[in-house]
Amino acid sequence: MANDLRLGVAGLGTVGTSLVRIIHNKARALEKRCGRRIIVTAVSARNRDKDRGIDLSEANWFDDPVALAESDGIDVFVELMGGDSGAAEDSVRAALKASKHVVTANKALLAKHGVELARSAEANNVSLNYEAAVAGGIPIVKTMRESLAGNDVTRVYGILNGTCNYILTRMEREGLAFAECLADAQRLGYAEADPTFDIEGFDAAHKLAILTSLAFGCEISADSIYVEGITSITTADIEAADELGYRIKLLGVAQRTDTGIEQRVHPTMVPKSSAIARIDGVLNAVAVDGDAVGEVVLAGPGAGGNATASSVLADIADIGRGDRAPTLGKSADELEPYVRARMRKHEGGYYIRLSVFDRPGAFATIAQEMAAHNISLESIVQRRRAIKSDAPGNSHPGEPAPVILITYETTEEAIKEALGAIDAQNVIADKPQMIRIEKLT
Template sequence: MQDALRLGVAGLGTVGASVIRLVQEHGKHLAVRCRRPIEIVAVAARDKTRDRGVDLSGYAWYDDALTLAHSNSIDVLVELIGGEDGPAEAAVRAALTSGKHVVTANKALLAKHGMEFAKLAEANGVSLNFEAAIAGGIPIVKTLRESMAGNSVTRVSGILNGTCNYILTRMEREGLSFEECLREAQRLGYAEADPTFDIEGNDTAHKLALLTSLAFGCQTSVDSIYLEGITEITTADIEAADELGYRIKLLGIAQRTDTGIEQRVHPTMVPKSSAIARIDGVLNAVAVEADYLGEVVLVGPGAGGNATASSVVADIADIARGDLMPTMGRPATELEPYTRARMRRHEGGYFIRLSVFDKPGAFATIARCMAEKNISLESIVQRRRAPRSEAPDLSADAPRPTAPQPVIMITYETTEADIKAALEAIGRENVIVGKPRMIRIERKPDAGTAQG
């Protein structure tokens, strides 16, 4: 049996402690499966006195990750600090430069520095593995990089943030507001004290940028992603989607088109019958569409210490076995420049919710603004302000409300530019109050995900 693979773990938060616990408990099994022992020899964190629930007495202690990265006592730096710069960036750079393998769960770091670090790893003959950086315990990196090597991927998409999925699930099931669900997510530890990175879609965007590179063999380009979070989703949107046979999910979507690669992160209405609609709570799901294999959907826990540690140790096991793969599935020098796709027609159409003044000509004005942008309306429905359990009274003798009323429009396929231009025109006509709400619709009944 070969000599032990020596690990240095930088960052002893929830994931770091879980990695140590997993290696301690399953060390014998790992040695058999990898044909060599895997041993943690050193750790790095700021506070040595903190109780992390694992025995650290047998490991060398470092107060900073950079010193650990330079140490000749380790073969692999396991970076679990987080952040796109700072100590994590410095430690990973130092480890790769000195010929050490790196395993990381840091999607922000890779979204910003991934191309540079991939070249550095390959130049020094070491691995840069990051299974845990995308969708927690779901083995999507290995699937794209290895299992689907014989396929040409056309589309990759899914639910990549458990915090947002938890909030949307609670809003639908319990009729709670976004703010109420966010507070509960924070109480349960599903959302950070400052949840902006999650709820505005940035976390999903970083993961999507890495998936795009893996799927299409191109350089990462997180700045090219259309980004829209879930902060403006209301219970009215959730209820309307339910009545129309849809559920609202925050999706990350990347697909190849004739003009380049399209990347989007935004709320989407998906049919209740679709696979993606049934992913609830903090679960993640990733769907990949390819020419020979068709569609594959992977579902699992997208966060949490044990799930993420499972992916981290899987990457370590690959290194122990000597499985050295290019970071993005092909040599970094052969990754194609990212070409952003031109805007195209959205095949599923759009859901539009307006708050319309109840006055003569309002509906005609709205229809005219839509027609001037060549937007065809499949339906337009006025909804009375009433509890969900009460059917609205639309009879001719019913008294007409005087306050602005919710109006829902469903369009046929059109471009986002035309939709936005039409809504801006409607806003100038003094027939609505507040900001219009627009959500993309996915119509394919058997689709796993939504089209952007």
């Protein structure tokens, strides 16, 4: 039997603790599956004295994760600290330079330095594995890097952030406002005290950047992603989507076009009949369109200690068996430069919600500006305005009423120019809401 595979684990938070526990509890099964024992020989964390509910008595403790990464007592450095710089970056670079295999769950680090780190791994003949960095427990990296190697991918998209999906699901099911759902997500541990990274779409963007590289064989370019969060979504939008046959999801979408690669993260109306529409709560899902296989959809827990640790351990098991694949699906030197696609028509059209003053000529102004910008409207719906209690049974002429427009395919530039022109005509009360409608099966 081969020598033991010795792990150094940096970061003993929820995922790191779960990883150590699973390795201890399933030591015999892992040994049979990998042909060698997997043991945690060293750890690093900020607090030595914290009771984590796991036995670390046989592990050497390092206060400095870089020293752990360089230690002769480990074969694999497991980075679970997080962050795109500082200790995480320094220790991963040190481990690769010291010819240690690296397993990480750090999407921010890979989104910023992934190509450079992949090049270092190849130069030192070691693996850089990161299944847990994208969609938690879903094996999407291995699927795209290995199982779909015979496919030319045209599009990859998905629900990549459980916090946002949880909030949107609660808003739809219970009619709750965004702020109330966010507060519940924070109380339950689904959202951080500062939730900006999740709710503004940046977490999903980092994951999408990695998937884009795997899908299209290009360099990672997180800075080229259009990013929009869910903070502007209201219960009115949720209700309108339901009436129109859609559900609202925060999607990350990357697709190859004739002019380059398009990457975007934003709230999206998806048909209720689509597979992605049925993914609720904190679950994630990723869909890949390949020329040979068609569409593949993988769904599962996108976060959580055990689910994420499961993916980390899958990467470790690959190293234990001697299985190795190029970090980003092909050699780093063979990755194509990222070419950003030129703006084009959005095939699914747009949902637009306007708060229109109830006065003569308002609708005509809106229709004229849309036509002037070559935007064709599929439908116009004036939603019922709430009646104030001080005048039961009577409406209030001149007050704004919600109006829903659904467009045929058009460019985002045209939509924004038209909405700007409408706003300048003083016929709407609030900032317009615009949500893309995605054509999905």
